[in-house]
Every structure is written in C-alpha cells, then in structure tokens.
Amino acid sequence: MHAEDFRIHVINGYIQDTYLVEYSDKILLLDGGSRPDVPIIEDFITKKLSRKMSDLRLILVSHMHPDHAGAAPFLREKYGTLIAAYHEVDDWYAGAIGALQHLLDSLMAYFVVYKSKKPFKNIRYPRFLKPDILLYDNDSIPFFNDWRVKHAPGHTSHQVVFYHAQKQILYAADTVLKVNTYCVLPFPINLRSYAVITLQKLSELKIQKVLLAHGGICENREFSDLFISLIPKLYNDLKPPMNLLRYVSGFPKPIKEYLAMENNSL
Ligand SMILES: [Zn+2]
Numbered sequence: 001m002h003a004e005d006f007r008i009h010v011i012n013g014y015i016q017d018t019y020l021v022e023y024s025d026k027i028l029l030l031d032g033g034s035r036p037d038v039p040i041i042e043d044f045i046t047k048k049l050s051r052k053m054s055d056l057r058l059i060l061v062s063h064m065h066p067d068h069a070g071a072a073p074f075l076r077e078k079y080g081t082l083i084a085a086y087h088e089v090d091d092w093y094a095g096a097i098g099a100l101q102h103l104l105d106s107l108m109a110y111f112v113v114y115k116s117k118k119p120f121k122n123i124r125y126p127r128f129l130k131p132d133i134l135l136y137d138n139d140s141i142p143f144f145n146d147w148r149v150k151h152a153p154g155h156t157s158h159q160v161v162f163y164h165a166q167k168q169i170l171y172a173a174d175t176v177l178k179v180n181t182y183c184v185l186p187f188p189i190n191l192r193s194y195a196v197i198t199l200q201k202l203s204e205l206k207i208q209k210v211l212l213a214h215g216g217i218c219e220n221r222e223f224s225d226l227f228i229s230l231i232p233k234l235y236n237d238l239k240p241p242m243n244l245l246r247y248v249s250g251f252p253k254p255i256k257e258y259l260a261m262e263n264n265s266l
Contacts, residue, residue: 004146008169008211011044013037014121015067015112016213019171021144022049028144030162030171030211032061032072032083032129034109036121041071053079057143061085061129062173063159064092066109068213070125076132084133084142086151086158091254093127101251102127108245135160152202154195155186157254161202168208170223175202176230178215185230186214187242188249191258192234199234203227 009020014036021028027049033041045051059072059081075081093102109123133142137151141162152161155174162171174186175198189195207223237243 008217009044009049010211010216011037011040013040013067013071014118014123015109015116017211017216018071018213019211020044020049021147022051023144025055026057026143027051027055028141028147029056029059029072029075029081030062031173031213032059032069034067034070035074035123035125037071038074038078041075053081056081058133058141059083060141060160060162060171061089061131062161062171062213063156064089064129065156065174066106066123066125067112068173069129070123073126073129082132082142083129084135085129085131086149086160087134087136088158088254089131090128092156092158092252095253097251097253099127101249104248104251108248150201150205152198153258154189154191154198157191157194157252157258163205165206168206169211170202170205170207170209171211171213172202173213175199176210176212176227178212178218183215183218183226183230185233187238188246189234190246190250190252190255193262194258195234196231199227199231 007022011018014034018033019030045053045056061069061072061083072083076083106123135149139149141147146164146166148163150161150163152159152175159173161173161175176183177186203224210218210223212218
C-alpha cells in the first residue's frame with residue numbers, strides 16, 4: 001500500500017456502523033462508536049488487521065450522541081488515542097439541562113437497542129468529550145491531511161462530517177440514514193433551517209461513495225440529487241409516536257443560541 005493509499009473497513013457496531021480507515025503507517029476511526037464497541041474495535045485492529053492499537057492515531061467524533069461519542073473516551077483512556085471533534089462539541093450537554101438531555105439521549109439509544117432486539121449492554125459514557133484537537137469548518141484533519149471537516153448542523157448544532165476530496169468519499173454521520181433501501185433523514189432535527197443549508201452544502205460536493213453511520217456504504221447513486229430530495233422532507237410532520245420525541249430532544253442550550261443567530265441574520 002502506498003503511504004497515502006488506504007482501505008476502508010466497516011465495523012458493525014452495537015447501534016451504528018463505524019469505519020476504520022487503514023493506511024500503511026496509521027489508522028483513523030470514523031467515528032466515536034458506542035461504548036460496547038470498544039472490544040469489537042480492539043479485535044478488529046489487533047486480530048483481523050494484525051495491527052497494533054498504537055497505530056490508531058486519531059478518533060474523529062462527529063457529534064455527542066451515545067452511538068457516536070460512546071467508545072472514544074474509553075479507547076483514549078486505554079491507549080492514549082487522540083480525539084478530534086468540532087470546537088463547540090462540549091456545549092451540547094453543558095449545564096443541568098444538558099445533563100437531562102444526555103440522560104434522555106441514552107434512554108432513546110436504549111429504545112433503538114430494544115427495537116433492534118439486541119441484548120442490553122452498558123452504554124453509559126462521559127457527558128463531556130474534552131477533545132484533544134478542536135476542529136473548525138473546512139479544517140484538514142491532523143495526521144490525515146487528505147480528509148477535511150465539514151460543519152453540518154441540523155441534527156445537532158455541532159455535528160461534522162468528513163470528506164475525502166481526492167477519492168470523493170463522504171462520512172455522513174447522522175445527516176442521512178438508510179432504512180431498508182431508503183435514504184431518510186435522522187431524528188431529531190432540532191435546527192431545520194440549518195439542516196437545509198447542510199444538505200445544500202453536501203449536494204455541492206463531488207461524491208462517489210457515502211459511508212453511513214446507519215446503513216453501511218452507499219455507492220453508485222446521484223448523491224447531489226439525493227441530498228436535494230431530502231430538503232422538502234424536513235418539513236413533513238412526523239407520525240405519532242415519533243412526533244412526541246421532539247419534546248424530549250430540544251433541551252441543549254446551543255439549539256437556542258443557533259436559532260437566535262438565525263433570527264439576527266434575517
Ligand atoms: Zn445522532
């Protein structure tokens with residue numbers, strides 16, 4: 001393998017799919033997984049790839065939900081692996097209201113586990129990520145300069161996706177999910193007007209392959225049309241009981257701050 005060549009491996013995690021980007025001299029994890037994924041990631045790296053855990057140079061965390069930020073702190077604790085995330089990531093669960101949202105999000109993750117008929121495992125994880133590296137929109141990723149950060153608010157204020165321009169690959173985090181064969185919007189979307197901008201922004205990227213956190217690898221599609229086609233769906237009313245879930249997902253303080261920013265710019 002040439003130094004800048006890589007292979008992408010899918011790890012089917014407890015709740016979501018996580019991706020290992022394997023280079024000859026280093027490994028990148030997209031993204032922070034669920035806490036029960038720690039031994040799965042360890043086995044994959046050491047047994048399946050016969051690599052050392054110290055080859056795992058960086059974990060990118062797209063956002064603070066339990067299936068995206070749950071394994072990362074435990075991997076860092078064990079192996080000293082660096083974590084990078086958007087610079088506002090730790091505002092999400094700040095304060096008493098943030099603590100409540102953290103608890104509610106963990107309960108919602110358990111609901112997903114229950115629906116998927118998987119055994120219950122401990123998904124508790126720290127409320128604050130304390131990233132070693134703070135990311136900003138359009139930054140190139142430290143140690144992996146061929147990848148770039150794209151700020152993608154909508155699902156949360158601080159969500160980021162990761163883009164490899166040369167190979168036209170996007171790690172989409174929770175901007176779009178696949179259910180059966182359909183691409184759908186995630187839940188919740190607390191910042192709808194920001195989600196519109198995010199989908200427009202993604203539609204402008206040249207993309208051959210999308211790595212989905214929920215639904216595996218998606219190829220051979222007209223991704224630009226796909227992202228645009230999801231925009232009107234942002235305005236569809238959710239059916240019961242999903243419509244009730246918005247009452248338990250809108251607590252984080254950054255939601256109000258982002259909405260205020262939007263009103264000020266009108
Ligand atoms: Zn999420």
